[in-house]
Amino acid sequence: MLNPVWLKSLVAIVQTGSFQSAARTLGLAQPTVSQHLQKLEEQVGVTLVHRSRSGCQPTTRALAFMRHATALLDMHDRALDALHGRRQRVGASSNIGTYLLQPFLRSYLGTGAEGGEVDLRIAANPDVADQLLAGQLDAAVMEWWIPHPDFEQRQWRVEPLVLIVGPDHPLAGAESIERARLVELPMLGGEPGSGTGRLLTEYFGELGVPRSGMQLGSTEAVKQAVRAGLGVSLVLASAVCDEVRSGTLVALPIPGLEKHVQLIWRKPPRNLPPPGFVVHLLETEAAVGDV
Numbered sequence: 001m002l003n004p005v006w007l008k009s010l011v012a013i014v015q016t017g018s019f020q021s022a023a024r025t026l027g028l029a030q031p032t033v034s035q036h037l038q039k040l041e042e043q044v045g046v047t048l049v050h051r052s053r054s055g056c057q058p059t060t061r062a063l064a065f066m067r068h069a070t071a072l073l074d075m076h077d078r079a080l081d082a083l084h085g086r087r088q089r090v091g092a093s094s095n096i097g098t099y100l101l102q103p104f105l106r107s108y109l110g111t112g113a114e115g116g117e118v119d120l121r122i123a124a125n126p127d128v129a130d131q132l133l134a135g136q137l138d139a140a141v142m143e144w145w146i147p148h149p150d151f152e153q154r155q156w157r158v159e160p161l162v163l164i165v166g167p168d169h170p171l172a173g174a175e176s177i178e179r180a181r182l183v184e185l186p187m188l189g190g191e192p193g194s195g196t197g198r199l200l201t202e203y204f205g206e207l208g209v210p211r212s213g214m215q216l217g218s219t220e221a222v223k224q225a226v227r228a229g230l231g232v233s234l235v236l237a238s239a240v241c242d243e244v245r246s247g248t249l250v251a252l253p254i255p256g257l258e259k260h261v262q263l264i265w266r267k268p269p270r271n272l273p274p275p276g277f278v279v280h281l282l283e284t285e286a287a288v289g290d291v
Helices: 004-016 019-026 030-044 060-084 094-099 102-110 125-133 196-207 219-227 237-246 276-290
Strands: 049-052 055-058 087-093 117-123 139-142 151-165 187-189 212-215 233-236 250-266
Touching: 004 019, 004 030, 004 049, 004 055, 004 060, 019 030, 055 060, 087 094, 087 125, 087 276, 094 117, 094 139, 094 219, 094 233, 094 237, 102 117, 102 276, 117 125, 125 139, 139 276, 151 219, 151 237, 151 276, 187 219, 187 233, 196 250, 219 233, 219 237, 233 237, 233 250, 237 250, 250 276
Parallel strands: 087 117, 087 139, 187 212
Antiparallel strands: 049 055, 139 250, 151 233, 151 250
């Protein structure tokens, strides 16, 4: 077994570039950090850091080992958190984590539930899926997910997509927009991997999907481009609530075009309940749906 204390020292040395900086980061004496690295190198039988008067440099093997070292430290911390009920690691795809999840996180933390601390990690949908499969997350809220036998999956909510245009756009006064008209419009693209392309392929069917314009990488960049008059785009309705209220963007409903947001968590052993935040999301959304 690799000693996590020694691993922390190695990671700090590589990340900071010196023994002195690593010691300062870890709150340890520099000789202690040097001793940790020496013991780790003796255990694995590999030189991990080249020392010299001008500083230190990680070896090629150390750099290849870094992602495994950080993963082992993350797993170590998660194991302790699970043992003591201290923290839940929850992932969210970018739009979900930015525009939908924050009020639910606040309400959960306000309950004072045991294990109430939540580490929310927002990333692109494929990255969240990878972290969930790798055991780096306890649960995730995502725009799409491929079912897996080791995980439970529930539809958390249905989110409509809307067409956003600038207030001076010719379509700004429309009540809604139909599929046949929508397919004719060139679209500004947002974050790749969000599953929107797959959804549009199913929605438009034989009509084909709208032509793609600039690929801007995020919903925030898309909103700014639409406000600047560079084009139009499809986004989650929740992503433009503030802009619609202020009149800087206009959102046109699209009949039947919506995303089914998924809540996923690893199946707990012995039929134990899901993580507390998962239970909160399920119960809160059910209560909202019953109103």
